[in-house]
Amino acid sequence: MKTLRVGVIGCGNISVMHLDSIAAFEEAQLVAVCDIKPDRAEKTAKKYNTKAYTDYKQMLAEAQLDAVHICLPHYLHVPVACDAFEAGVHVLSEKPMSIRYEDAVRAVELAEKKGMHYGVIFQCRYNTPSQLVKQRITDGSLGAVKCGRTTLTWYRPDNYYDKSDWKGTWDKEGGGVIIDQAIHSLDLANWMIGSEPVEVQSSLHNRNHEIMVVEDSAEGLIKYKNGALLSFFAMNNFLVDEPIEIRLICEHGKAIFSYDKATIEYHDGRIETVDNQTPDVLKNSGGKDYWGFQHAAQVKQFYNAVRGIEPLDISGKEALKIQKIICDIYQNNDSPFQAK
Ligand SMILES: NC(=O)c1ccc[n+]([C@@H]2O[C@H](COP(=O)([O-])OP(=O)(O)OC[C@H]3O[C@@H](n4cnc5c(N)ncnc54)[C@H](O)[C@@H]3O)[C@@H](O)[C@H]2O)c1
Numbered sequence: 001m002k003t004l005r006v007g008v009i010g011c012g013n014i015s016v017m018h019l020d021s022i023a024a025f026e027e028a029q030l031v032a033v034c035d036i037k038p039d040r041a042e043k044t045a046k047k048y049n050t051k052a053y054t055d056y057k058q059m060l061a062e063a064q065l066d067a068v069h070i071c072l073p074h075y076l077h078v079p080v081a082c083d084a085f086e087a088g089v090h091v092l093s094e095k096p097m098s099i100r101y102e103d104a105v106r107a108v109e110l111a112e113k114k115g116m117h118y119g120v121i122f123q124c125r126y127n128t129p130s131q132l133v134k135q136r137i138t139d140g141s142l143g144a145v146k147c148g149r150t151t152l153t154w155y156r157p158d159n160y161y162d163k164s165d166w167k168g169t170w171d172k173e174g175g176g177v178i179i180d181q182a183i184h185s186l187d188l189a190n191w192m193i194g195s196e197p198v199e200v201q202s203s204l205h206n207r208n209h210e211i212m213v214v215e216d217s218a219e220g221l222i223k224y225k226n227g228a229l230l231s232f233f234a235m236n237n238f239l240v241d242e243p244i245e246i247r248l249i250c251e252h253g254k255a256i257f258s259y260d261k262a263t264i265e266y267h268d269g270r271i272e273t274v275d276n277q278t279p280d281v282l283k284n285s286g287g288k289d290y291w292g293f294q295h296a297a298q299v300k301q302f303y304n305a306v307r308g309i310e311p312l313d314i315s316g317k318e319a320l321k322i323q324k325i326i327c328d329i330y331q332n333n334d335s336p337f338q339a340k
Pocket residue numbers: 009010011012013014015034035036037040054056071072073074076094095096121123164180290291
């Protein structure tokens with residue numbers, strides 16, 4: 001079967017998780033990388049023995065790519081994905097799909113029209129505990145989620161935002177703790193619930209950041225068509241990164257996630273505990289603990305889809321579900337704090 005010719009656009013923090021995944025898989029060959037900062041593009045190209053570009057449009061035109069990984073600031077995800085689709089190139093985009101729901105819909109429609117695969121990274125779904133709990137919900141042993149809560153208490157001080165030329169801004173990041181950090185736990189809980197949200201309530205605040213304008217604190221409630229309720233609390237003022245917690249109260253028991261472990265307590269007294277299994281591929285990539293290590297699993301699944309072996313798990317259409325929730329959280333903010 002054909003080896004895919006792939007490229008990576010954006011050689012910042014997260015790119016190592018993509019680059020090391022590509023390097024580990026024989027299904028794909030890294031033929032180009034691109035960063036608008038020439039030193040980053042060159043350094044990455046040298047490390048991975050490939051060609052450097054500083055203009056992604058030139059890369060799309062020249063490099064005869066089958067697929068690109070998009071590792072860019074949020075506001076660039078949709079425009080770059082659409083340029084790739086127009087060039088006949090499949091896309092695996094970092095989360096979030098977009099900072100605006102309508103733009104994400106437009107990208108999904110274009111991918112469908114051009115017959116391109118559009119994958120969106122939500123690597124936490126590939127954690128061993130996530131897979132197990134989802135299976136126990138769908139096979140009926142745990143049964144449907146009746147209510148849940150997600151809690152994220154992390155620390156992103158002013159200098160975290162100061163170092164970045166796009167984080168902490170409405171126009172480039174599209175928000176703060178919700179769109180960047182809590183998006184993963186909200187996606188996991190929403191995926192587990194598996195029903196359609198009918199109402200999203202939220203209160204957003206910037207309680208403790210001087211130099212950035214987006215929210216650092218958020219809480220709210222999501223109501224689902226099947227009656228399930230999901231409450232959330234997220235903030236970046238905790239001084240340390242405590243493990244994310246998700247609690248799901250189900251028909252036949254409850255599932256409790258803490259960081260990347262989960263415990264299932266059934267009503268009949270049985271207890272199942274599961275730890276995440278870290279794949280060897282990314283153990284030494286220098287990634288952050290709180291990203292987890294499952295990018296490799298999702299990259300491989302995306303390649304399988306592009307090569308026609310299996311359907312794409314987290315397609316653009318699937319990712320629109322959490323994208324809509326995220327955008328509704330900003331849209332429906334009922335605090336005096338202005339989400340622009
Ligand atoms: N899945 C996860 O757990 C996870 C974790 C961290 C980051 N991310 C996501 O990854 C994406 C990138 O985040 P990051 O922390 O790596 O950001 P970053 O700022 O470190 O990297 C972005 C890179 O894009 C480059 N860039 C900007 N404009 C460009 C353009 N027009 N053409 C080419 N390159 C350009 C920048 O120079 C920079 O090197 C974001 O969407 C972020 O939310 C995901």
